[in-house]
Amino acid sequence: MSLTSSCFAFKNVSFKFGHCCKQLYLNAYKDYSELKQTFIKYQLKLSTCRMMSSKTMSSSTETGLIVPTFNDKVLSTSVDLNMQLVMEARSIFQTAVNAVLPHQMIWNKLNYDPKKSTLHVDGIEYILNNNLYVVGFGKAVIGMARAIEDKLGDHMVTGVLSVPQGISRALLNAGKQDMLLLPSSKFEVIEGASQNLPDKNAYKAAMEIKRIAMQVSGGDILIVLISGGGSALLPAPEPPVTLDDMLTVTKLMSRAGATIIDLNTVRKQIDILKGGGLAELAWPAKTISLILSDVIGDPLDFIASGPTVPDCTSPQDVLKLFSELGIKDAVPQSVHEVIQRKLQQTSSVSCSPVSQTTEENSRPHDWSHVQNVLVGTNKIACEVAFDKSLDYELLPLILSTEVKGEAREVGELFAVLGKFIAGAFITNSTVNDLESLLKTEYKTTEKNILTKAQIQEISDIVNMAKTSGRSGICIVAGGETTVTVRGEGKGGRNQEMAVAFALKMASRPLPPHVKVIFLSAGTDGQDGPTPSAGAVVSPEFLSLAQTSGLDAADYLDRNDTHTLLSLVDNGSCHVVTGLTGTNVMDLHLLIVKSNSI
Numbered sequence: 221m222s223l224t225s226s227c228f229a230f231k232n233v234s235f236k237f238g239h240c241c242k243q244l245y246l247n248a249y250k251d252y253s254e255l256k257q258t259f260i261k262y263q264l265k266l267s268t269c270r271m272m273s274s275k276t277m278s279s280s281t282e283t284g285l286i287v288p289t290f291n292d293k294v295l296s297t298s299v300d301l302n303m304q305l306v307m308e309a310r311s312i313f314q315t316a317v318n319a320v321l322p323h324q325m326i327w328n329k330l331n332y333d334p335k336k337s338t339l340h341v342d343g344i345e346y347i348l349n350n351n352l353y354v355v356g357f358g359k360a361v362i363g364m365a366r367a368i369e370d371k372l373g374d375h376m377v378t379g380v381l382s383v384p385q386g387i388s389r390a391l392l393n394a395g396k397q398d399m400l401l402l403p404s405s406k407f408e409v410i411e412g413a414s415q416n417l418p419d420k421n422a423y424k425a426a427m428e429i430k431r432i433a434m435q436v437s438g439g440d441i442l443i444v445l446i447s448g449g450g451s452a453l454l455p456a457p458e459p460p461v462t463l464d465d466m467l468t469v470t471k472l473m474s475r476a477g478a479t480i481i482d483l484n485t486v487r488k489q490i491d492i493l494k495g496g497g498l499a500e501l502a503w504p505a506k507t508i509s510l511i512l513s514d515v516i517g518d519p520l521d522f523i524a525s526g527p528t529v530p531d532c533t534s535p536q537d538v539l540k541l542f543s544e545l546g547i548k549d550a551v552p553q554s555v556h557e558v559i560q561r562k563l564q565q566t567s568s569v570s571c572s573p574v575s576q577t578t579e580e581n582s583r584p585h586d587w588s589h590v591q592n593v594l595v596g597t598n599k600i601a602c603e604v605a606f607d608k609s610l611d612y613e614l615l616p617l618i619l620s621t622e623v624k625g626e627a628r629e630v631g632e633l634f635a636v637l638g639k640f641i642a643g644a645f646i647t648n649s650t651v652n653d654l655e656s657l658l659k660t661e662y663k664t665t666e667k668n669i670l671t672k673a674q675i676q677e678i679s680d681i682v683n684m685a686k687t688s689g690r691s692g693i694c695i696v697a698g699g700e701t702t703v704t705v706r707g708e709g710k711g712g713r714n715q716e717m718a719v720a721f722a723l724k725m726a727s728r729p730l731p732p733h734v735k736v737i738f739l740s741a742g743t744d745g746q747d748g749p750t751p752s753a754g755a756v757v758s759p760e761f762l763s764l765a766q767t768s769g770l771d772a773a774d775y776l777d778r779n780d781t782h783t784l785l786s787l788v789d790n791g792s793c794h795v796v797t798g799l800t801g802t803n804v805m806d807l808h809l810l811i812v813k814s815n816s817i
């Protein structure tokens with residue numbers, strides 16, 4: 221995947237159907253973060269006043285400076301500070317992950333009144349009366365299904381889950397019993413799609429799910445649980461496309477550098493259940509889709525290829541993609557046949573909520589029977605990380621929830637930000653200083669890596685820290701970078717970011733008394749094909765590696781960052797959580813703290 225035009229900026233990615241929602245979201249999010257910053261300013265003023273008036277809250281040095289305290293312990297050595305920042309980062313990450321665990325999310329969203337047997341979801345009321353059917357597909361749906369069954373099991377008729385091969389055993393081994401179904405469960409669980417590729421088991425599960433969708437009727441309620449990996453776990457190729465043809469197209473596109481949006485555009489056009497097909501089949505039953513987003517920007521119609529969302533793609537989009545990716549001739553003939561057939565059927569893309577009368581089912585209906593609900597997103601995790609940072613007296617800033625681009629380059633970018641913030645603590649740095657630092661220190665093919673607004677936000681948060689006497693800043697970000705794997709090593713995008721960060725930080729020593737650490741980890745607990753979720757490093761990581769005779773740059777070049785992290789300091793830099801049972805992409809935390817303010 222090539223580096224996008226801006227790693228951090230909110231991408232102006234517009235889907236016809238979703239664009240207006242996205243703009244509303246951006247406006248709301250902007251208001252939210254301004255509100256948050258206002259709150260912080262107020263809180264800071266309050267605490268600064270309190271601090272000035274009471275000696276008990278801090279210890280002062282002979283020069284009268286207020287030394288930052290942490291849990292009433294005055295920091296004495298930089299080693300303490302380093303270890304403390306690592307502990308804080310790990311705690312912030314874990315707190316954020318806990319907030320997007322399946323049980324937490326489902327219980328937050330579903331308001332059930334057992335006396336009235338009514339279920340309220342975002343203000344919409346449903347009457348439960350042993351009329352509930354549940355299907356699910358994705359890496360995190362077992363935990364979601366357990367939460368549903370705990371809450372609404374009495375009304376469940378039946379349920380089917382399509383989950384990754386080995387996930388139940390892995391969750392059991394990770395001690396996540398609370399995310400597994402009980403022996404009395406009404407769910408049928410079918411494991412498949414190992415390596416996230418559709419297979420016969422996933423196909424069997426998809427057919428079972430299709431059968432339930434066709435079985436439900438007017439008075440029934442179908443809950444659909446969706447999370448990352450759902451596309452591969454719900455393969456329902458439209459004849460004459462076969463499962464093998466679908467596999468061929470997926471592999472062809474992935475190898476050609478297709479994005480998840482590209483992949484799912486094609487999947488929606490050649491699959492009966494994707495692109496709203498599942499909800500169409502369930503009509504007139506009411507469908508409630510509970511969605512855990514692992515796609516940047518949370519586009520409902522692309523997460524797991526949007527089986528319950530109106531489809532805004534077209535057969536023309538598919539042909540355009542095939543030619544852009546240079547795979548048109550390699551695509552199976554059956555796929556071209558389905559695309560050509562659709563070209564005849566639809567003259568233009570229709571995103572109207574009222575779907576056309578389709579010949580095979582002659583059921584004219586709109587989408588009022590469907591409620592799509594985002595229950596877990598990277599944004600929620602980032603906001604929890606934001607709040608948790610305040611507990612550690614850090615001044616937080618959510619820089620982006622749409623981080624993308626080549627992992628090592630994004631890791632280096634965080635290093636440049638770390639250097640700027642560290643320097644700004646002891647000098648009067650300005651926005652221009654950060655812009656020039658990015659130009660000189662950050663050699664990348666892209667020009668506007670950070671938006672002007674984000675550069676301004678970083679400069680503002682530093683000034684706010686200095687004027688309020690806060691000794692630390694926590695930059696929170698999330699998203700999903702990519703790795704162009706060229707070496708034979710073992711690693712993942714978050715481990716690559718951490719090692720690249722450490723290498724970049726080493727190019728310029730930090731001012732005395734200022735410490736910088738960087739944590740990058742996947743919320744699903746697995747970074748690449750490794751048992752790590754990611755890593756947390758300080759600039760000292762490099763000297764630790766060198767004392768062990770390890771060349772970090774060489775390990776990075778061979779995509780062998782997991783091995784390197786395992787060898788340095790007995791693997792103490794790894795972030796290991798085990799499979800978490802959730803998946804809202806990755807979290808990045810840059811913490812800069814000075815013990816001289």
Ligand SMILES: Nc1ncnc2c1ncn2[C@@H]1O[C@H](COP(=O)(O)OP(=O)(O)O)[C@@H](O)[C@H]1O
Pocket residue numbers: 448702703704705708709710711712713716742744746747748749779780781
């Ligand atoms: N040795 C490696 N070093 C760095 N990244 C790797 C390596 N091997 C695989 N990857 C990356 O890990 C990605 C898969 O990440 P993973 O966390 O398993 O899945 P998901 O993207 O669903 O979270 C692959 O797309 C690949 O880019």
Ligand SMILES: O=C(O)[C@H](O)COP(=O)(O)O
Pocket residue numbers: 416447448449450451452480484514515522523524525
């Ligand atoms: O389409 C899907 O399955 C998800 O939206 C993204 O899948 P991934 O987790 O395999 O990228």
